[in-house]
Each structure stands twice: as structure tokens, then as C-alpha cells.
Amino acid sequence: MRNSKEYSARGVLNWLRKLPKNTKIINTLIVLIIILFSFIFISIIGIQSFQYLKLNLVGQNLTLAAGRTDGESYILSKAIAEVVRDYYPNIKIDVKETAGGLENIRGLESGKFDLATVQADVRANSSVSTVAALYKDVFQLVARENSGICHFFDIKDKKIAIIENSGELLSFQKVAKYYGLQANEDFNLILTKDNNEANKMFHEQQVDAVFRVRTIGNKEIFKLVKNSNGKLVKIEQAKAMKINNLTFESVKIPKGAYQSSNPAVPNTKNFPSVGVERLLLTNKNISNILINKITGILEEHHQEISEKIADRNEYIKPLVASITRPKNISGTDIPPLHPGTLNFYQQKKPSFLQEYADYIELIWTFIFFVASSLWALLSWLQRIHKNEADEYIDIAIVLMSNEKKELNQKLNELENNLDNIDKQWVKTILKPKLDHLKNKDDIELKQDILDIVFEKAATALDKDSISQESFRTFNQAYKIAREAIERQKTREKQEISATYIEKVVTILIHQHQGNILPPELNGILKEVAEKLIQGEISQESFQTFLQTYKTTRDAFKC
Template sequence: MGKWGRWGLGFVVLASIGIAIASITKLIYDQNRIYTIRLATGGPTGEYYAFGQAIAQVTETNEPKIRVEVMESAGSNQNMDDINTHTADFALVQNDTPVLNNVRAVAQLYPEMFHLIAANDANIRTLTDLKGKRIALMPEGSGSYNLFWPLTEHYGLTKYDFQFNSMSPTDAYDALQAGNVDAVFRIIGLGNSSISKLLANNRFQLVPIDQIGALQLTQPYLKSTVIPKGSYDGGSPIPSKDLPVVAVSSLLIANVNVNPDVVKAITRILYEHRNELVSINPRTANIQSPEASQNLGFPLHEGAHAYYTQDNPSFLVTYAEPIGLLLSISILLCSSLWQGRQWLISNQKDRADRYNLEILDLIEKIEQAQDFDELQNLRQQLLEILRKVVVDLDIDRISPESFQSFTFPWEVANTAIRHQEIILSGRSKPVPQPNSSNLV
């Protein structure tokens, strides 16, 4: 075996060892890695934040390698932006929020209902009665704030038809109780405790919101629903009858680059640990079915899709890393056996090396050739070497790789012959004689 052949074998063995070590290291790292994910929710007193806390607690119990950091936020629009820029990994948003490029769906959670709470003495019985009134809205950028405007526009109102102020939910409720506003508008899950406390005061009532069919012509993500009789107080009851309202769905979304295994684990928490979630936050009882989560109008995250479409992962997916490790070890073993065989026959000189040495000697003779006959003889020798090499290649006495290494010096020798022919041709040309007319 030649020097370069031994170097090549050594490189293959070292590369195989490197692959095996890298596979083992990655396997150990992945088995022990702790993933910290950032979940953007909403204000600290809102339903999104409480929902996020429930997910964090149940995830910590059932997926010890995943830590959920619950983040406060201004609302759906900010959450969508944070997911798009990967400032957050997961987020809760309303399904009317415009979807951005790097955002993928994970699950449809629960319906959020439009709540218009008005003071009894304000005489607000429908949305058209908001004209000339004072309205408390949620903070700008929130889903509640953004959806209020297309809703009132449908009823023929503009922002100049009433007074409005955006404020936190707590400030809005305080303003209504103090008589500083006539109504509060908020989109929130059914049964919110703050709403219950507000409605316990007989001074306030829920206002119905209908015309859902017409609303869906411009806002197709809206759904028709009802606030069931007695939802906020069964004794009174509040409301006194089923109240027609409009709803949107809350969604769990993720950045497209979040690890699919992490997304799959979080999706599994939502559906397979529902009882644990409900014990922390009853709102989680309304999480939609997996079938509903697969038809959200924008792409599912790869990890969520894997959960929804595969009851059990394939053998290759489950054991990809052990298979990679086994393959690397197999390559290492085969390479070692192959090297051992090559070392056993290393005492036989590589024929291609001998041919290369013959050609190098021939090149030296070509450069020293003094006439065309000598050069022709060297050409015949060069062709004879080529013939022998081709025969040896055909009967496997040299390898295709050795043949490739032979072709380069052979081409050099062939070029040297042509070059020497040019030199000898120049020498054989007669020297021009000076014209006598040019002699002085």
C-alpha cells in the first residue's frame, strides 16, 4: 500500500471514531438537556396569564425536562409580534390576530366571548344605544380593543359617536362602579371571576350582541354563541336567560423554529393531562378537540402536526439517535477490518506507484531528447505503459483510484513530448540569410 493510501485509511478510521463520539455526546446531551421556553400571555390578572400558569405547572410535573417561563404582555398583537421575532417561543392569541410569517399553530383552546356590561340607568339595550355614551375599553393592542371597532362599525357607529378610554380591566371595572363610564367592553372566557363580582351588583347588566351572520361577512373568524342562563349567578339568575353574543377562539401558537419535540410535548400536555389542567384552571376544560386544532387556516407547527397525525411515532423516528450511533460503530468496525486487510498486503508494492515512477523517469528523458527519432521512441514507451496500466486495471491488479492517480503524470509526460517536439522543430528551421540589397 502506498503512503497516500495509508493516510486515506487512517482518515476514514479517525472520521468514523469522530462520528461515533459525536453521536454518543449528542445522545447524552439530549437526554439530559433542560429546555426553557417562554410563553407570552397577557396581563397578570387576565385569563391568558392564568391559563399560562396552569400549563407551566402541569408541564413541570409531567415533562421535567421542560421549564415554562410565563411572560406578561399587552395582548394578542404583541404576542404575535413576539412569536414572529422569536422573542417568545409560545404565545396565546385570539384567532382574529393577523398571522405573521414565522408563526405556526399549536392548538385551538377555548372560546372567548364578547362581554358588553352596561349600567342599568344608562339605558343601553343594544350596541346602537352606545351612541352618546362613555365606554371603557381594554388597553390598545389587546384583542378586545381591536375587535371593538369592526363590531361598532357594523352597527353604524364611529369613534366620534361616543366617548371612549382604554384602560386596564381593573381600572375599567372601577370606573363603571364609580359611574365614570356607562359601559365596559371586554372579550374574555365565560365565567371570569371579575365579571362575576361586577355583575353581582344589580346596577349592571350584560347586553346581547346578535346579527352574527351579517358580522361574519366581514369578520369570518367570529362565532355565534350564548352566555347560558345563570352563568354568573344561578340564584338570581345572571343572565336571566340565554344571552346571544359573539365569540372568538383563543389559540396557542409557536415560533416555527421551536424544537418539534418540545411543541409535541406541550401539545400532549393539553390533551392528555386535561384533568390536571382543569384542577388548576377550570377554563382549560373548554380546550377544543384535536380535530378542531388542525383546521385553523394557517400552518400547524411540525411538532403539533406530529402529535395530531401519529398515534405512535415510527420506529425510525423513535430510535433515530441509537440507530445513528449503531451505524457509526458499524462503520468504525468495518473500516478497522478493511484496514487490517490492507495492512496484510502492504508488503506488495503498489503497481500504480511503479508506473508513476517509470513515467517520471520518462519525462526526464523526454526533456533531454535531441531528435525526433528519440522522441518517437519515448512516445512508444509512454503508450506501452498506458497499455499495461489499462490491462492491470481490467484484471483488478490496480484499483480505479490508483488509475486516477496515474492519469495525471501520464498527461504531463504526453504534454512534455508535444512541447519537446515544438522545441526540436524550431531548431530544424533554416536561418534566414540577409538580403544583399540591405548591405551597406
């Protein structure tokens, strides 16, 4: 049983030592890795192909929330939807009329809408992404000529009409807050269902002013000025407002934008106000490919979009030229670009590989040459390191041998094969000890040689003469060899103890005559005690001997 365990341990050591040579295992691992990466590659291609086929063959129905039907964003959205349909017949964008920006953003966040036009100052949650900046909206406060309102802060104690649940309402509240005014305390806020209701109240002098966020030249504002004796009110200090409202911009409305004379509206050059971008937003879960295609239409087909706008809305056509990628998103409340949109803009630029193809080819050739040279050098060094480590492992395996004949045979083979270890150390230290071991199977000498070999291997590791991996393999061999030597020590101690026990039993059998204690019995006890002190027998073996000694002694006393 003991020999079978030792041969088994030796087999494990041989397998560990030859692991790098087990090319069949390594080749199997390589094949498995290739199959794994092939599966991943095919999966990626399959997913991309599915998305492409879905986009080009399967009908895609999207809803776009765009505000009132008479608003710029609704009219522009209808034109965009038609051009998208012209280029991608399977993509149908259904433009929906809504109350305004608040309804749009809430519907987009909840998944009710897929796309929405929203003022840039209306905050959205993390489920929303940006597709494009459509045009610039301008804050426009229209007051009756006789209202006494000349500046925004003059609205105190006045009645202001604004559409409920709209982005305009939020924008107005931000401006009022800047001027230190609060609704229903400093002024009366009249909420209306739509533009028509607000316009009617203004015309009938039920309110003093209406607030709109519209493009310059808006038809509704033009009617208020012309038909209801309205005038524009200055909204000043836009740059100061931008400190807490990062999407705000300073805007100047040209003199006479709504009425050229008698009087001009506005009546001064560079009339101050506040502007915000009108954005096209989407839910971030909408297909990247789908949004990529829509972004392409917005960027590359301005002329077609303009032609889709009816002549009665001629003033909206110039807005098409403003459709672009949002700028300065970082640090504002504007949602990040949708991945599909970002991908479109990145595709428009020449890739790094395309722009520097010649240089990259030269660099790659150089890298390949250097890498090949380094790989060859590394392989050569690894072979040297492995050969040296193998010889340390060989010494450990030899020291496990128990039989004298087998040990001497392996020692002779070992001395002839120590070609990679420091020759001076082999000649002056190792070889004399191995020669002594041939003459006498000394367990302590085996242990001494094994410890020296471990020290040399550790030094070789420190000097990078062997690799970490090779040292770990040697360390396993060292542990197994050390255990084998310890077992051999235990057996020898047990054999020494058994020899003395046999002597005591022989005295008991052959000299048991009367009650006279043989003098040699105490001599044997003394010898065994000395062996215990010298460590040649174990405490356990000594106790076993002592029991035999006491039994024999008691037998003579009887």
C-alpha cells in the same frame, strides 16, 4: 501521423462499444453511490440524535406570554407549565404577564416570546404557528343598568372602556364596524391600562360600559354585575359577522350565568353573543421535538393540568377539557399547525403500513416477483439489442481500414460474425457489396455501405430492436468512420493530381527543346479537367496541377 490518428479513433470506438462491459467503472460508481447515501443516512440519524439529546439532557427555557395574572389564559398557562416541568424536568416554561393579545402576538413575531396565548381573531404573520386551541372566549359587553344600552348599536354617544393594546380592542372594533359605528365619532372609546382601572371607572359611573373577551362565568364580569349594577348587552348577528371574520362563532350565554335572579343576568334564555377560540401559538422556529412534547401534555394530561389550578379559580378548571387541536384552520386567519404539533397528531393514528401490513406484504411479494421477472426480461432484451448494435458498430470500424490486406481480413471476420442482424438484408444487400469491396477498395462503395448501415440502425431503433443508448454509441462510430472515409477520399484525389503533375514535370525535363509545345501536354490538361468534373480530384488539387501546367507551358514559349 495519419495512421496514428486512425488507430486512436478506432481505439475510442472500441472503448465506446465495450463500455457496458467495463464492470470496474460501474462497480466504482455503485460504491460511490452507496457511500453517498450512507453519509446522508448517518447525517440524518446524527441530527435526530442531537435533537433528542438536546431535548432530554440540555435545559430548555421558554417564555410564554399569557396576558394579565388574573385572566383565564394566564392561570391556565401556569398550570400547563407546571405539568410540562413534571414530565420533562429540563423544559422550563416561564409564564409572563402582558397587556394582552396584541403585545403577545408582536412579541412572538419578533422572537421576544416563544409561546403566547392569543385570540383567534388577532392576525399573525407567517413566522407564527399554532399549537392548540385552549378554550372558547366570548365577547361580553357589560353596561350599567341605567345606561340605556340594551343592544350593541345603543352604544352611540356612550363611553366604552377597553384595555389598550389588547386583543379585546381589535375584537370590539370589528363588531363596531359591522354595526357601522366608529370610535370617537359615534361613541367615546376610553382606553385603560388594565382591568382594575376600567372596573373602577365603571363602578364610579365614569363610563357607560366595558368590553371584555372572556369565558362565560368570568370572575371580573361577575363582580361588575354584582357590585356595580351591571348587565350584559346582546351582541346579535354573529353568523353574519362571520362572513368577513371567519374565526367568529355564534355563542349563546345561558340565562342567569352571572346572576340567577332579581334580575337574572343575562335575563333571557340563549342570550346571543360572539365567540372566538383562545389559541396557544408559537414561533415556527421552535424545535419540532420540543413542541411535539408540549402538544402531548396538552392532549393527554388534562386531569393533571386541572389539578394544578388553585381552588379559588375553580371556574377555570372546566376549561381544561376544551384543550384540543384547532378545527377548520383552512381559509381562516388562524396560523397553520406547527410541524411538531402536526407530527404528534399523525403519530396518534395507526400508520398506513401498520393498518394494512398484511395486504402490503402480499402486494410487495407480488411486486417483487413481477419486478424480478421484468428485470430478467429486460436484461435479456438489452443483451439482444446490444449484440445487434455491436454488429452495426463492427461494420463501421471495418470500413475505416485503409490497407487492402487488412480490409479483406476484417471483412472475412465480419461476414462470419453477422448473426444478429436481419439475415435477408445481409444476404441480398450487404454481402454482395462486401464481396465487391474485397475485390476493389472502392471508397464510394465504402461510403454507400456505411450509409446503408446507418439507415438500418435507425430502422432498428424505430422498431425498438436496439436501445437509444446503443444507437448513440453506434452514431459516434458512424461519425468517426465517415470522417476516416472522407480523409481517404481526399488522399486519393491528391494522389491522382500528383500523378498528373508528375507527368507534366517529366515532359518539362525531358522534352524542353525550343519553344514547341508538346501536344501531350494539352491532352493531360484535358484529362485532369475531366477528372475534376467527375469529382475524382478536388478544386484545390486542380489548382495545384494548373500552376504546374502553366509553368511548363510558359517554359516552352520562352
